Amino acid sequence: xxxxxxxxxxxxxxxxxxxxxxxxxxDPIKSISDDGTYFVYKCGGGTSNNSNSSNETSSSxxxxxxxxxxxxxxxxxxxxxxxxxxxxxxxxKELLEKIVAKTEFDFSSHNIANNSGNISCVFKLRxxxxxxSVEGRxxxxxxxxxxxSIQDGKVxxxxxSSWRMGGLSSDPNYxxxxxxxxxxxxxxxxxKMAYFVLNVExxxxxxxxxxxxxxxxxxxxxxxxxSPENAELWIDFDxxxxxxxxxxxxxxxxxxxx
Amino acid sequence: xxKLKLTRRDFLKASGASLFLAGxxxxxxxxxxxxxxxxxxxxxxxxxxxxxxxxxxxxxxxxMRKAMTPDNYLKLNSFFGLHPSFNFxxxxxxxxxxxxxxxTNFPYLLRSHFEGQNFMQGGGLAPFSETTGWLGRSxxxxxxxxxxxxxxxxxxxxGHNEVDNFFPASIKSSSKLKDNxxxxxxxxxxxxxAASFGKLKKKVGMEVKNMPRDPASLAxxxxxEMAKENGPLASxxxxxxxxxxxxxxxxENGNHGAQLTVVDDILKGYKEGLGxxxxxxxxxxxxxxxRTAFANGxxxxxxxxxxxxxxxxxxxxxSKIITQWPGLSKRELFEERDxxxxxxxxxxxxxxxxxxxxLDHDVIADKVFFNPKxxxxxxxxxx
Numbered sequence: 001x002x003x004x005x006x007x008x009x010x011x012x013x014x015x016x017x018x019x020x021x022x023x024x025x026x027d028p029i030k031s032i033s034d035d036g037t038y039f040v041y042k043c044g045g046g047t048s049n050n051s052n053s054s055n056e057t058s059s060s061x062x063x064x065x066x067x068x069x070x071x072x073x074x075x076x077x078x079x080x081x082x083x084x085x086x087x088x089x090x091x092x093k094e095l096l097e098k099i100v101a102k103t104e105f106d107f108s109s110h111n112i113a114n115n116s117g118n119i120s121c122v123f124k125l126r127x128x129x130x131x132x133s134v135e136g137r138x139x140x141x142x143x144x145x146x147x148x149s150i151q152d153g154k155v156x157x158x159x160x161s162s163w164r165m166g167g168l169s170s171d172p173n174y175x176x177x178x179x180x181x182x183x184x185x186x187x188x189x190x191x192k193m194a195y196f197v198l199n200v201e202x203x204x205x206x207x208x209x210x211x212x213x214x215x216x217x218x219x220x221x222x223x224x225x226x227s228p229e230n231a232e233l234w235i236d237f238d239x240x241x242x243x244x245x246x247x248x249x250x251x252x253x254x255x256x257x258x
Numbered sequence: 259x260x261k262l263k264l265t266r267r268d269f270l271k272a273s274g275a276s277l278f279l280a281g282x283x284x285x286x287x288x289x290x291x292x293x294x295x296x297x298x299x300x301x302x303x304x305x306x307x308x309x310x311x312x313x314x315x316x317x318x319x320x321x322m323r324k325a326m327t328p329d330n331y332l333k334l335n336s337f338f339g340l341h342p343s344f345n346f347x348x349x350x351x352x353x354x355x356x357x358x359x360x361x362t363n364f365p366y367l368l369r370s371h372f373e374g375q376n377f378m379q380g381g382g383l384a385p386f387s388e389t390t391g392w393l394g395r396s397x398x399x400x401x402x403x404x405x406x407x408x409x410x411x412x413x414x415x416x417g418h419n420e421v422d423n424f425f426p427a428s429i430k431s432s433s434k435l436k437d438n439x440x441x442x443x444x445x446x447x448x449x450x451x452a453a454s455f456g457k458l459k460k461k462v463g464m465e466v467k468n469m470p471r472d473p474a475s476l477a478x479x480x481x482x483e484m485a486k487e488n489g490p491l492a493s494x495x496x497x498x499x500x501x502x503x504x505x506x507x508x509x510e511n512g513n514h515g516a517q518l519t520v521v522d523d524i525l526k527g528y529k530e531g532l533g534x535x536x537x538x539x540x541x542x543x544x545x546x547x548x549r550t551a552f553a554n555g556x557x558x559x560x561x562x563x564x565x566x567x568x569x570x571x572x573x574x575x576x577s578k579i580i581t582q583w584p585g586l587s588k589r590e591l592f593e594e595r596d597x598x599x600x601x602x603x604x605x606x607x608x609x610x611x612x613x614x615x616x617l618d619h620d621v622i623a624d625k626v627f628f629n630p631k632x633x634x635x636x637x638x639x640x641x
Contacts, residue, residue, distance in 0.1 A: 080601060080638050083579040085334045085351050095332075098350030101530060115328050208475075 049103060101193045102211045103180035112153045113185045117258035119150040119228050121251040123161075128234075128246040138248055143196065146175070148251075155181040155189060167200030167207060181214055187222030189214045189233050189249065197242055212237050228254035275474040280397060280415045290627040292400050294538040294573050294614035295484045297493045298393060298414065298447050299524055301517075301545040302375060303501030306559055307566030308586075308597060309514055311358050311579070312339045318586035322552045326559065327440045328509040343518035346526040350570050351577045355536075357639055359567040360581040362601040363547060367592075369561035371501070374546030375638040379414035381627050383602060390416045391606060393492055395626045400615040402491050412542075414494055472556060473497055474523035481531020484539070491615070495524055499547065504556035525583055537572035542606065542615045550595050551586055564595035573613050574626065580638045602633065609636040 005187040087095065128136040146161020157179055163169030174194040181191035194209035214235055223231035231254070235247040312318055312327050315337030319327060331339035332348050338360070340348055350356035359429035366377045367384065373385035381392025394417035473495060480493040502514045509515050525541060532539050548565030564584070584590050584598035592598045608622045613636065 041608055080580055080582045080635065082638055083335050083337060083581070085577040085579070086336075091332075093350045095352035098346055099348070099353060099526075099529065 005098075073130045073166070100108075103178055103194070105180055105190070105192045105213065107126045107190065108180055110182070112182045112190075113187075113225055114153045116150050116153050116183055116225055117256050119223075119225070119254055119256050119258075120147060120158075121150070121223075121228070121254040122147050123194045123252075126248050126250070128248055129244070130246065131244050134249065136246060143199075143247070144169075144175075150183050153182045155179065155183055155191070163196050165196035166202065167196075167204065168209070169196040171198070178209070183223065183225070185225070185233065186216075187224055188216040188220060189254045190200055190216065193248070195235075197245065210239065210242060212239075212242075223254060228256055230254065265608050266441075269339070277480055278412055278415055280394070280490055280492045280494075282621070290616070292402065292491055292615040294571075294616075295491050295493075295532075295535065295542060295616035296393070296396075296610055297480065297484070297495070297528060297539065297541040297571075299541065299543045299568075300375075300379070300412075300414070300496040301493060301500050301521065301522060301543055302496060303371065303537055303545075304452055304547045304549055304551040304561055305500045305517075305543070305545040305565055306506070306514055307360060307362075307564065308548070309508070310341050310518055310568070311360055311504070311566045312330050312335055312346075313360070313583065315585070316527070316586045318387075318492075323559075325553055325557055326506055326508055326514075328515070330509060333394065334579060337583075341510070341515065341518050342524050343515045344520045345519075346529075347570065348567065350529075354577045355570060355572060355574050356577050357569045357574050358579045358621045359601055359603070359606050359639075360579055361564045361584050361597055361599060362581075362603045362606065363545075363599040366547065367563060367597070369547060371546060371561075376413065378544055378546050378603075379412060381414075381607070383628055388413075392604075392626050393494070393611075394448040396611045396615055396617065396622065396627075397492060398570070399617055399621060399625060400491070402615075412494060412496065415492065439596035460476065472523075473520050474527040477527025478531040481528045481533070481535070485532050485535035497524070501561075502549070502558050503554065503560060504558040506553075506558045508572065521568070525568075528570075533639040538614075540571040540610045540612050542567065542570075542571045543568040544603075544607075548597050548599075551591050551597055552595065553583065563592045564599035569606070569610070574640065580635070598608075601635065604629070605635040606639070609634070609639050610630060612636055613640055619633050 104137065107155060123144075123146060124142045126141070127139045127143050129139060130136045141164075143165055144161070144163045146163070147158040149156050157175040159172065159176070160174050162172065168174070174196075178194035179191075181189050181193055183189055191214050192211050193214065195212050196207070196209050198207050200207055213235075213237060217234040217236060219234040221230075222233040223233075227250075231249075231251040232247040233251070235249065237243050237246060306326070306487035308319070308323065309326050309328075311334075312331055314331070314333075326340050328339075330342045332342065332344075333339050333350065338358070340351065347356055364374075364378045364381075368372050368374075370385075377385040379391045380386070381395070382388035391412070391414035394415045397415075398417040476495055480490075480495065483489045484491070484493060495519065497520050500514065500517050502517075506512060506514045507516075510519055518573060520629070521543065526551075528539070528541055529536055545565050546566070548562040549559035550562045554560055580601070582600040584600050586597070588594050590598065604627045608619060608627060610617050611617055611622050611626065619632075619634045620630070623634075624630045
């Protein structure tokens, strides 16, 4: 008998919960007005456009509250709600690292030669191929060449210099604007720069540059800042996909103009 | 063996997009340089706002579209998440340089791409009611009309004033533009305007032939141009393929996720190109409609109504989700099928114009969107 009463009670509750506000007991269908400025609730296919009707509510007057899944109250009021973005400290740090610029480099751990004077050099960049030997084979053609200037520790590539890898590399912009390199007090280049790894034939798909980090390399023969003449600066790649090759930047005819 | 590895994602990222630049200040006409720049990323096909910014706090979300909702979304707060494709955008969120307006759209209800795209670009009271676009009209009001850097200028940038189109920046089939055409256009201008065209001719001959055409690179290029002194104040990049009726996917490897990655790359490109000018920039997305709340029978979604708008730029100083959340239960959906739009996205566009171009909201509401009663949401976004 108790079970029957319980069943009856549940049936009544169920009917109540499905009951809508429409005369026929169905749920009203939410829509918006023709001019898009207020909500319209349709019952049984009929539409009322009277904004004062009890069956429709303007978006500026609707106000209900609802519990979200985690229990936080989501206030559906006439006012727009702004939800702050909340990250833990660890997540925040990880996310902020994603928006670092391609050539951004932290020089703080390097002893930069801020008083290097004004040095100019001719340069040529050659690829080292590690496919055939661990020591690498320096290829006998220049992948980039030209001249560069070093002023107050900052290395900038002179106009007229160029990459020789075809495709996008012929855009001088990469050498002018995407080189963030400094010279250390012991004559090494450190920083990041746009670097074209593969040669692109005319008509082939363009390949974007890589951005390797330039660091002190034990194989390098650094530039003497006191009597600059020549240097041989080796470049290695961190990306495993690109470690089949590296580079050597040869500096020659260096002169201190200051 | 070739060392070039081209994945499907790489291919999509390198696929076509269009860039349009406009609003070069004109010496002697533009009185005060507007405070910022405005860029619009048009997402053609209908971006799925519920996939891009999943409201995982809504109890109905998973029951209606589990197959469309990524498991690895980034939790933004207790109610909203961020699709994993938004790698860079999440960084901007962390830096307080990004915001999302959710459950929003232009008040267009009929789910036609053709009409919807016209309506969102025209910004009038109905599709095809305007021959000019809301951004173009805004530039008119800011006295920086025209000079659109394209041959086939989109509706959104068309202003009332006569506009010169001259630059094939990155427009398909425009590489045949001849120097003499630029010379001809140059002759119709004087002083600094003419000098600008001269520089352009030099560029056409030099860099453009090797300019990459993928969306991210176009954004870098646009950003660099906009960062220049007296550079364009507005840019528009169009991306398509958001119309995922089948096999929409859920994560960054799905069809829709791949397109969201393109949007993310564009934002990254803008940031890179703008450099220091990022601080005075605002970028917003625009899509003709959202998608149905329920998945269809082919693991996709169909044309809907409400969606989400992504905002980014240095002019945003607090990351947040702005919404009047309508809910996802059947009776809360528009026509029992689509996310309701509770914020008129024209208000969001108006706020961005107000911020970037320094125009008064009432003027924008009246003269740009022809709706003097358009609500002002500026403070929600920028304060």
